[in-house]
Amino acid sequence: MRAFADLLDRLIYTRSRNAKLKLIADYLRATPDPDRGWALAALTGEVDLPAVKPALIRALIAERVDPVLFAMSRDFVGDTAETVALLWPEPAEKRAYNAEPLTVAQVIDRLASLSRSDAPAVLADMLDRLEADERYALLKLATGGLRVGVSARLAKTALAQAFGLDVDAVEEVWHGIAPPYAELFDWAEGRGAQPTAADVPVFRPFMLAHPLEDGTVDLADYAAEWKWDGIRVQLVHVAGQTRLYSRAGDDVTGSFPEVAAAFATPGVLDGELLVKGEAQGGEAASFNALQQRLGRKVVSAKMLADYPAFVRLYDILFDGPEDLRTLPWAERRQRLEAFMPRLDRDRFDLSRVIDATDFDALTEIRAGARDSAIEGVMLKRRDSPYVAGRRVGLWYKWKRDPLTADCVMMYAQRGNGKRSSFYSDYTFGCWTEDGELLPVGKAYSGFTDEELKWLDRFVRNHTVQRFGPVREVEKTLVLEVAFDSIHESKRHKSGLAMRFPRIARIRRDKPAAEADRVETLQRMVT
Structure with missing residues (x-):
C-alpha cells in the first residue's frame, strides 16, 4: 500500500x-x-x-x-x-x-x-x-471514490505512454480484459500479443468536437445537424451480445435494457440516448426526463413505461464485421441510412441533417431552436473519417447561447479534494410573488480561483446558521447564473431544475431584492 x-x-x-x-x-x-x-x-x-x-x-x-x-x-x-x-x-x-x-x-x-x-x-x-x-x-x-483529478482516459493515456502503446488501441481492448489486466501488461512489456476485440462487444473511443469559437464554416464542406441534449452512447452488437457504452466508456446496458434488447443487428453505432415525451408527441423529452433513468442498476416496469428510452443515431462505425471508420462522413451517412431499415423504429431514429443554404441561414435556424431536447448544432466535415478524440478542423459543436438569471446565494458547502478547505458549492434561489426565496439550483463552477477566495470569505463572514457541513448565509449576494435549459421538477420546492448551472458573474453591484423571480424562470421552461 x-x-x-x-x-x-x-x-x-x-x-x-x-x-x-x-x-x-x-x-x-x-x-x-x-x-x-x-x-x-x-x-x-x-x-x-x-x-x-x-x-x-x-x-x-x-x-x-x-x-x-x-x-x-x-x-x-x-x-x-x-x-x-x-x-x-x-x-x-x-x-x-x-x-x-x-x-x-x-x-x-x-x-x-x-x-x-x-x-x-x-x-x-x-x-x-x-x-x-x-x-x-x-x-x-x-x-471507490479516489477524487485525485484523474479521469479514466488520463489513466489509460498514462499506461500507453509508459509502454509506448497507442492509447486508442488500449481503449479498443479495454472492456474485453478484466482487472488486474495481466494480458494488457504482457502486451505492454512484450511478453504477449496484442489482445483482440474479436467476438467481444468492446468500446471504441468516440470522435469528439471542438467548440466553434467566433468564426464560420463553409456548408459546402460541412454538414450541420442538431446536437441533441441526452447522453452520447455507443451501441455494440457482436457474437450475440449487445452493450451500450457512455462517452466515458462506462457500460450502461443495465440502465437501458429495452434499448439493448432492441439492437440485435451486428454492428457498432454512435448516437444520443433520449427519452420520449408525451407532450412532444413521442419526440424527445428534456434531459430532466432522461435523468430519471441514469445510474439505475435495476429498472422497474413503471420506470420503463413512464420514461421510454430511444437512440437518435448520428454515425456508424461497423456494419457487421466491416470497419467503416476510415470512410468519409458522407459515405458513412449513406451506410447509416441503409442500415436503418434493420432497426426497431420504436427504439431508433436518425438525426436529420439541417437544411440550410449558407452559414447565415444556419445562424437564424440555430437562434430559433429552443426545443427542450436541442443543445445546439454539430458541424461535421463531409470528408472526415471517424477518429478518436478531438481533431482540429473535422467536427465542431456550436452550442446555443446559455440562458441566465440573477439569483441570490442561500447556502454554501465545502468542496472536495483540493477545494476541501473552501466553501465552493453554492445553492441559490429566486423570489416568489410573496417575497419568499426558493432554491432553484446549485453550482460549483464558472468562477476563477480569485473569485473562489472572495466567495469563501463572503460565506465565512456572512454565515447565519450551520447545518453540519452546510452554512446558511445572509441573503445579500446576487450571482448571475448561466444554464443550458430549465425544466419542471417535482423534486424541488420551486418546481424547477436547471441544466448545467454555473456561476457566470458575481453581481456585487446588484441589491438582492432586484434578483429574478421564480415566475421569470417558469417562462423559460421548455
Whole structure:
C-alpha cells in the first residue's frame, strides 16, 4: 500500500496534466503485478467492493473517537476518508505488523471476498496496520471514490505512454480484459500479443468536437445537424451480445435494457440516448426526463413505461464485421441510412441533417431552436473519417447561447479534494410573488480561483446558521447564473431544475431584492 498511497498523495497535489501522466506512468513501470493492475483499475473506476460502505466506516470511527470530535473534524477537513485516516488511533501492538506490509492486491482480494458482517473487523485490522496516508488510500480504494483529478482516459493515456502503446488501441481492448489486466501488461512489456476485440462487444473511443469559437464554416464542406441534449452512447452488437457504452466508456446496458434488447443487428453505432415525451408527441423529452433513468442498476416496469428510452443515431462505425471508420462522413451517412431499415423504429431514429443554404441561414435556424431536447448544432466535415478524440478542423459543436438569471446565494458547502478547505458549492434561489426565496439550483463552477477566495470569505463572514457541513448565509449576494435549459421538477420546492448551472458573474453591484423571480424562470421552461 505504501507505493499506492504515495501515488495518490502526489496526484492530489499535482495540477499539471503532464505531471500526473508521468506520476502514473512511473508507478506502472516500477510496480509489480498484480498491484499495478489493481491500482489502474482503481484509477479508472473498475474496482467494486460492495461489502465496504461509508456507513460502515463511520460506525468504525464512532467506536474509537468521540462522535462530536469526528463531526467537527469532518466539517473542517471536508472528506470522510481523510478525517478517519487522521483520527484513527494507533494500536499498541502495531509493531508486530511491520514485517508484513499490505499490498493493494491483498487488500482487494480480502475485501472482495467478505460478507457485510465480516467486513468491519477485517477493515479495522487493516487500518490498524497502516500509516495515516496508507489508511486514506485504503479507504478511498474501498469506497471507490479516489477524487485525485484523474479521469479514466488520463489513466489509460498514462499506461500507453509508459509502454509506448497507442492509447486508442488500449481503449479498443479495454472492456474485453478484466482487472488486474495481466494480458494488457504482457502486451505492454512484450511478453504477449496484442489482445483482440474479436467476438467481444468492446468500446471504441468516440470522435469528439471542438467548440466553434467566433468564426464560420463553409456548408459546402460541412454538414450541420442538431446536437441533441441526452447522453452520447455507443451501441455494440457482436457474437450475440449487445452493450451500450457512455462517452466515458462506462457500460450502461443495465440502465437501458429495452434499448439493448432492441439492437440485435451486428454492428457498432454512435448516437444520443433520449427519452420520449408525451407532450412532444413521442419526440424527445428534456434531459430532466432522461435523468430519471441514469445510474439505475435495476429498472422497474413503471420506470420503463413512464420514461421510454430511444437512440437518435448520428454515425456508424461497423456494419457487421466491416470497419467503416476510415470512410468519409458522407459515405458513412449513406451506410447509416441503409442500415436503418434493420432497426426497431420504436427504439431508433436518425438525426436529420439541417437544411440550410449558407452559414447565415444556419445562424437564424440555430437562434430559433429552443426545443427542450436541442443543445445546439454539430458541424461535421463531409470528408472526415471517424477518429478518436478531438481533431482540429473535422467536427465542431456550436452550442446555443446559455440562458441566465440573477439569483441570490442561500447556502454554501465545502468542496472536495483540493477545494476541501473552501466553501465552493453554492445553492441559490429566486423570489416568489410573496417575497419568499426558493432554491432553484446549485453550482460549483464558472468562477476563477480569485473569485473562489472572495466567495469563501463572503460565506465565512456572512454565515447565519450551520447545518453540519452546510452554512446558511445572509441573503445579500446576487450571482448571475448561466444554464443550458430549465425544466419542471417535482423534486424541488420551486418546481424547477436547471441544466448545467454555473456561476457566470458575481453581481456585487446588484441589491438582492432586484434578483429574478421564480415566475421569470417558469417562462423559460421548455
